Amino acid sequence: MVKGVDLDLAHVRAFVLAAQELHFGRAAAALSISQQGLSKRIARLESQLGTELFRRSGQGVQLTEVGRRFLGPARQTLAAADQALAAVREEHRPLRVDVWGHLYAPMRALAQVATRTGELSLELGHGRDLPSVAAALLHGDIDAGFGRVHPPLPTGLTHRLVRLEPVDVVLGEGHPLAAEPALRPEQLRDSVLWTPGALDRLDFLRRFAEQFGIRDHAEGPNLGLDHFLAAMLSDARRFSLLPADVPLPRLPGARSVPLVNPTPLYAWSLLWRDTGGHPLLRDLLTAFMTEAGRNRWLEYDPAHDWLPEPHATT
Template structure:
């Protein structure tokens, strides 16, 4: 049967908010219009989709909800594809403390035919949601499950991780540190730990404790936060540049070497026409710079699959 997308969108909005008024605000229409659209959809399907009063999906509504979301995603992607040619490829980045732009920049900088606009996103869920809404065309950062249906991703870089300490720290004289040497120690990060999947997995694996302190103001402010308390320890990608701060030492982690995984993400349905070229450029640059080297006898990945050959 032919479904009216406006009616389907009204149902999904009410099901998301469990409230007709908030759904109307999201859709920028009146509450009465939302009710009418929903009633017409239920009449066309021949079943009630939502209970009134205490608003919640019926059994039929719950079964209809995810296919309805897929329908809207497909419709939005189809509409976006019409206008994709000739406009820049919009890429959102997250994981700002670890400098995602330094991996993206050499790939797109060497290929002027890739017309790209870079933006910022708060985290992986926000970036995935923006992809599915069509607000952006691709996203770059650390990807980990669960990912929503409709999102594709490609691992593009595995980066070793160092320990950062103040020059006077007991570990500062070491030429290398094993992850197991950090067992029982607090690892400080200027961000909410529950949003740092890599750090949480590292601490679970090696017996360290993740501690949040202060706001994530970016890499420029990281040394000052580390030096604010002499005993602080943090982790940082080995290839990332710290501001010139002689009071901070970077020490390689070995046996095993933890690897931070960077991935590119894009919508499966109606991707921007430049996505294949972008994926190809990442693969070429990664091969030249050995970005995907991985030895399971030497390296540690937190639950990630080994990169494909």
């Protein structure tokens, strides 16, 4: 049916974007063309292949079975084309890396790696949340991103664990537990978890609360660490969690206490498209693995540490 067909990459790219968005208008906007222009490209591709790739209805568009089978190879085709174009350029563009993070900013780890290498050409971005980072990766807007990966990972992406960060509890000197040299997570069950946004959008904090029986929480906007901690200090029962190596702002009454038995670990992964990508991506991964070994970033002992998903270490 499709022997001898030379696929037009513009048509294939239109199909992939429409398949990811399941919305012709958004896909057309991403390509900076009209919706009519996008529809024509997909119609021509379907004509070449001799089959429908989308099922259109009043409720929108859905992939046909053939469309679902075609999507993976279509992505690979575009990735190969992008690599071919990069190979003939005299200079590679910078590796576009998203460093999204709420209070657990991966910028610290990336800065440490970049300082060691001194040779990686990086262009940084700041996503809104992990789903937006995943969408940017799939659209080709960025080459790599950071996030705490928890199933299911979007189709078309892969990841590598690069850092496990021990987490401390942060509270005010008026908190009943403020004088303790160390705390077990379960000792916080009668306190109020203060979060930078809605708890149902912060998977790590939500699972921490569920695991250790913390019933009460309150939330405020994420306007930076100083503002966040100042609001936490306004209620003596509040506490939050921060990576152990984050220096606290100079706020009177704020203190950090280690969590033990178990110590919560925040798992950062580097994400990228499973079809490969930018030639500097391998260098970045190698640099992270070197730094992880030097600083023991990937140590995990289930007898003493807590991860929401133990398989995240594999």
